[in-house]
Amino acid sequence: MTATAEPTVEFGKARPRKEDARLITGRSRYTDAITPSGTLHIAVVRSPLAHATITGVDKSEAEQAPGVVGVYTAADLGLEGVGLPCAWPVTPDMKAPQRPVLATGTVHFAGEGVAVIVARSPAEARDAADLVEIDYEPLDPVLDMEAALADGATLVHPDLGTNENATWVFDSGEAGTGTSVSDAISAAEADPDQVVVRRRFRQQRLIPAFMEPRSAVCDPTGEQITLYAATQVPHILRTMTTVTLGVPESKLRVIAPDVGGGFGGKIGVLPEEMLVVALAQKLGKPVKWSETRSESLLAAHHGRDQIQDITITAKKDGTVTGLDVKLLADMGAYLGLVGPGVPILGAFMFNAIYKFPAYRFTCTNVFTTKTLTDAYRGAGRPEATFAVERIMDELAVELGRDPMELREQNWIKHEEFPFTTVCGLTYDSGNYEQATQQAMELFDYAGLRREQEERRRNNDPVQLGIGISTFTEMCGLAPSRVLGSLSYGAGGWEAASIRMLATGKVEVITGASAHGQGHETAFSQIVADQLGVPFEDVEVLHGDTQISPKGLDTYGSRSLVVGGIAIVKAADKVIAKAKKIAAHLLEASEDDIEFAGGNFTVRGTDKGRSIQEIAFAAFMAHDYPEDMEPSLDSDAVYDPENFSFPHGTHLAAIEIDTETGHVDLRKYVCVDDIGNVVNPLIVEGQVHGGLAQGIAQALFEEANYDDQGTLVNGTFVDYTLPSAADLPSFDTRTVSTPATSNPLGVKGVGEAGTIASTPAIVNGVLDALRHLGVRDVEMPCTSQRVWRALQDAQGRSTQETPVDTHSPGAGLGSIDPNNPQGEVQ
Amino acid sequence: MIPSKFDYVKPSSVAEAITALRDGGDDAKILAGGQSLIPVLRLRLATPSVLIDLGGIPELRGIREDGDRIAIGAMTAYYDVIRDDLVKQHVRLLAQATETVADGQVRHRGTLGGSLAHADPAGDLGAVALALDAELVIAGADGTRTVPASEFFVDYFTTAIGEGEILTEIRFPKHTGWGSHYEKFNRTAQAWSMVAIAAAIRVEGGTIAEARVGLTNMGTTPIRATGVEQALVGQPATADAVRAAADHVTEGTSAPSDADAAADYREHLAKVLTGRAVLAAVG
Numbered sequence A: 001m002t003a004t005a006e007p008t009v010e011f012g013k014a015r016p017r018k019e020d021a022r023l024i025t026g027r028s029r030y031t032d033a034i035t036p037s038g039t040l041h042i043a044v045v046r047s048p049l050a051h052a053t054i055t056g057v058d059k060s061e062a063e064q065a066p067g068v069v070g071v072y073t074a075a076d077l078g079l080e081g082v083g084l085p086c087a088w089p090v091t092p093d094m095k096a097p098q099r100p101v102l103a104t105g106t107v108h109f110a111g112e113g114v115a116v117i118v119a120r121s122p123a124e125a126r127d128a129a130d131l132v133e134i135d136y137e138p139l140d141p142v143l144d145m146e147a148a149l150a151d152g153a154t155l156v157h158p159d160l161g162t163n164e165n166a167t168w169v170f171d172s173g174e175a176g177t178g179t180s181v182s183d184a185i186s187a188a189e190a191d192p193d194q195v196v197v198r199r200r201f202r203q204q205r206l207i208p209a210f211m212e213p214r215s216a217v218c219d220p221t222g223e224q225i226t227l228y229a230a231t232q233v234p235h236i237l238r239t240m241t242t243v244t245l246g247v248p249e250s251k252l253r254v255i256a257p258d259v260g261g262g263f264g265g266k267i268g269v270l271p272e273e274m275l276v277v278a279l280a281q282k283l284g285k286p287v288k289w290s291e292t293r294s295e296s297l298l299a300a301h302h303g304r305d306q307i308q309d310i311t312i313t314a315k316k317d318g319t320v321t322g323l324d325v326k327l328l329a330d331m332g333a334y335l336g337l338v339g340p341g342v343p344i345l346g347a348f349m350f351n352a353i354y355k356f357p358a359y360r361f362t363c364t365n366v367f368t369t370k371t372l373t374d375a376y377r378g379a380g381r382p383e384a385t386f387a388v389e390r391i392m393d394e395l396a397v398e399l400g401r402d403p404m405e406l407r408e409q410n411w412i413k414h415e416e417f418p419f420t421t422v423c424g425l426t427y428d429s430g431n432y433e434q435a436t437q438q439a440m441e442l443f444d445y446a447g448l449r450r451e452q453e454e455r456r457r458n459n460d461p462v463q464l465g466i467g468i469s470t471f472t473e474m475c476g477l478a479p480s481r482v483l484g485s486l487s488y489g490a491g492g493w494e495a496a497s498i499r500m501l502a503t504g505k506v507e508v509i510t511g512a513s514a515h516g517q518g519h520e521t522a523f524s525q526i527v528a529d530q531l532g533v534p535f536e537d538v539e540v541l542h543g544d545t546q547i548s549p550k551g552l553d554t555y556g557s558r559s560l561v562v563g564g565i566a567i568v569k570a571a572d573k574v575i576a577k578a579k580k581i582a583a584h585l586l587e588a589s590e591d592d593i594e595f596a597g598g599n600f601t602v603r604g605t606d607k608g609r610s611i612q613e614i615a616f617a618a619f620m621a622h623d624y625p626e627d628m629e630p631s632l633d634s635d636a637v638y639d640p641e642n643f644s645f646p647h648g649t650h651l652a653a654i655e656i657d658t659e660t661g662h663v664d665l666r667k668y669v670c671v672d673d674i675g676n677v678v679n680p681l682i683v684e685g686q687v688h689g690g691l692a693q694g695i696a697q698a699l700f701e702e703a704n705y706d707d708q709g710t711l712v713n714g715t716f717v718d719y720t721l722p723s724a725a726d727l728p729s730f731d732t733r734t735v736s737t738p739a740t741s742n743p744l745g746v747k748g749v750g751e752a753g754t755i756a757s758t759p760a761i762v763n764g765v766l767d768a769l770r771h772l773g774v775r776d777v778e779m780p781c782t783s784q785r786v787w788r789a790l791q792d793a794q795g796r797s798t799q800e801t802p803v804d805t806h807s808p809g810a811g812l813g814s815i816d817p818n819n820p821q822g823e824v825q
Numbered sequence B: 001m002i003p004s005k006f007d008y009v010k011p012s013s014v015a016e017a018i019t020a021l022r023d024g025g026d027d028a029k030i031l032a033g034g035q036s037l038i039p040v041l042r043l044r045l046a047t048p049s050v051l052i053d054l055g056g057i058p059e060l061r062g063i064r065e066d067g068d069r070i071a072i073g074a075m076t077a078y079y080d081v082i083r084d085d086l087v088k089q090h091v092r093l094l095a096q097a098t099e100t101v102a103d104g105q106v107r108h109r110g111t112l113g114g115s116l117a118h119a120d121p122a123g124d125l126g127a128v129a130l131a132l133d134a135e136l137v138i139a140g141a142d143g144t145r146t147v148p149a150s151e152f153f154v155d156y157f158t159t160a161i162g163e164g165e166i167l168t169e170i171r172f173p174k175h176t177g178w179g180s181h182y183e184k185f186n187r188t189a190q191a192w193s194m195v196a197i198a199a200a201i202r203v204e205g206g207t208i209a210e211a212r213v214g215l216t217n218m219g220t221t222p223i224r225a226t227g228v229e230q231a232l233v234g235q236p237a238t239a240d241a242v243r244a245a246a247d248h249v250t251e252g253t254s255a256p257s258d259a260d261a262a263a264d265y266r267e268h269l270a271k272v273l274t275g276r277a278v279l280a281a282v283g
């Protein structure tokens, strides 16, 4: 028997990511770095108008431009009848417009493609794009959701007869999972011992702003057509390309090489991806598209954009009795792959950690002439968490209660798990008390409350606010039967394979598709433990449908909780096979074989074989049991039985300079319960990134449109993403109440920071300002908005906060009103 | 994004650069650090036929003492300005303001001359040049001329640099021993100023003897807050006196409105920030 060193446990080790060296140094393979010989390049000619009839397309000058191979409209390519897929018909009567590959007849948002240039170089394609003359007859833009639903509104898609995509309702009274909210509200209104609090919140439009712009290359020259794409969903893209263009799935290989971030923004099936496939097939040459940053901000799908009308009822002792949620969700001009379902995902999370006896959720999806919206980190859950955490603070104010105490009074106690919520989900585990207590200690909640008191008393120009968010989320999308009940167009399983190589090394194949999360490291750690092999001996392969033929990709904090478990199941099968061979070689009964630390031993003896030896024996196949094949390789498909429910307590200390309105996040503490932790370093990274994005929604980001429907802050100069310099050093911790729904006890962490942090910040902002008479500040809580709110509260009227001012673009700090487009002479 | 086609020349002397400018005609554009010009080209807001890169002209780079002035070559990078001992000692306000410009990467590439020639009213260094009575040396085919900062900034993105001319040097009168501060207010930490106040103050025995105050992004050009300066001189260096003087800051301004700040908010900010800048300067 080969001596194996004392096995070290990988699970829980803060390993630096093995992907980092290549990703951080840029020695990597992003899609744009892939240029098969003979590649042609495309540029999309996009509409500058939000809503207009196309009255003419003159391609002649562009066709003559140097290097141009062709200029095409949808009609030229025979793609007029082709519509991009939406995989989530949320209701049977959902209204779905055809989303064309290139607009024909009418453009429905500024940035929509109308024609495509194919040229020998990207520069020539870009030059020629300027030469296509498109005549438009402007139509009225449709920008405001409420106006869009009013009688007589201009219709985005007149053939649908309405701007309403769908209305989706959940009523706990009707579902039998709780009582009726209408009853709860009427009862509260009639009862002097109850209160009803109604608020309207706005989820502004956000831009996912991944680092690597989108890109796709189609090489039609092999037996299979190969599509490289900067996508989160290579498997879905493959199936959907088949559905959309009719290329047989077996003829299509999709590769997602290294992908530089997605945050949901790369979950789509894109017109440009379909264009490169169609053009490559037509021209018989590789065709490539790489978007510019401006195109990315303008035309890649946006996120959030909801109006939330929230009603909460409670007894005066603080016990909540009902929650009514009415949403308007902006779909933009078309439906994205899962766009209509994104707000609906929130339906299960508005009740959050609280024991609402009655709950209703009504969401109306609305079409406007803006860029479409779809998944963005958290997808439905940040919106829900924001609303409920904000309204809990409002209720606390109404009742004169400490907001944390009020939450505690209403949340599910740790001894009440498993707990079936008012919308029918069963939370398997959790301990809100534990996370909260740790967070409050770390934060020095009591000390900061004292400081806050003092600053108020002294009329300090800098006021302190304390923001709370005690959140939960549903991760691990998703049990397939639940998706079925929501009419989602796919299952929620994940696939994995493990190949034991002759030399004892291990290849792990996953259907999850990493785009920056660190799967290669975390999955290697899991497999190293499961099989008892060194971490370094495990290679994780993914993102290529030829290597990993089966999978449902990465989104919804599912990779570990679903994909990771599939790997564990595959490892179990490897071990079971190896055990048989070991028993055979060791001439022992299988029942007497024990497996630990990579070694199969005969109980009570020192006889044994390492898993590597067994792998070699299987490869040689000179001597193995008759009733099995000579292979340890195993596949597994895992369909989760339940979601997982990470939770946590997030606390923010906010300083507001009341003279300028400047908001400074002074301190941020979070204690997240994400179950067992595979790699604390990766977890910390995920939490930090998530926090930055959630805080960005609260304080920095908003996609603004002018009254013509033009995106006015479509560059990184004016779409103000925060950088590290805008954020404090976060104090992040984890506690663990293991999930009981999966063998690793893991819960998922990819979206937690984003989901939890936004309400913590806004609650903190308002907590600093409320005693000065401020009732609300819209997101993002910019210094200007805060200042105006303070002026308002003091009865001084000021100008409107302008949001629709044109910007000249990158590199220019200000705008010349005489020359708003910023042409530089 | 991809700029449209242009030619590129890299002269090795100012004379060569001026010839290249003449040869390039209307469409020629000077390239300094490229931190404003390259984005403008990539967005195709400008489509010059030829770029004349000043990066190969050693005489345009560097900082020297010239009598009662500190002379800074137009192509001196922000990073070098910030670290320079002469600047720190005699024109500290310039170092303070330059430190607030953008991020480390931009500060390594961007140049003092490029910033002033670009004349973005949201740019940080115009207010400093104006407040400190800098002189700008401009070279052309007919030789060299010197323009005071007060005449240099003409309008949005427009300066006294004429066609065929190059900004070669910026001379700052020494303000040795003055207190100074650059108070910048922005939307995100590494961005242009929504409003900023450049203040240099000389205090004698507790009284403000001289005051220089420049404003960033309160009009189409950097603006000298002469009302504030006059109100400060002779006053005690106390918070009340300074705040009262700061109320004059909006005189002669025409604050722009954009998504970050409408004019009324900018005016309010200017008052608050002027008080803070001057108080920090008198320290």
Ligand SMILES: Cc1cc2nc3c(=O)[nH]c(=O)nc-3n(C[C@H](O)[C@H](O)[C@H](O)COP(=O)(O)OP(=O)(O)OC[C@H]3O[C@@H](n4cnc5c(N)ncnc54)[C@H](O)[C@@H]3O)c2cc1C
Residues within 6 Å of the ligand: A811, A813, B029, B030, B031, B032, B033, B034, B035, B036, B037, B038, B054, B074, B075, B100, B101, B102, B103, B106, B109, B110, B111, B112, B113, B114, B115, B117, B118, B120, B122, B123, B124, B125, B161, B165, B166, B167, B168, B190, B191, B192, B193
């Ligand atoms: C991300 C980012 C953030 C920024 N933040 C700030 C900020 O906070 N504050 C701030 O002030 N600026 C900021 N800037 C702008 C930056 O300061 C630029 O460097 C500066 O505006 C231009 O300097 P440059 O050397 O890069 O000039 P270039 O970009 O090369 O040139 C700018 C213009 O000036 C002309 N020009 C340059 N040199 C000369 C010369 N010697 N003679 C005649 N004409 C000349 C060019 O032809 C061009 O029109 C930022 C830029 C970026 C990219």
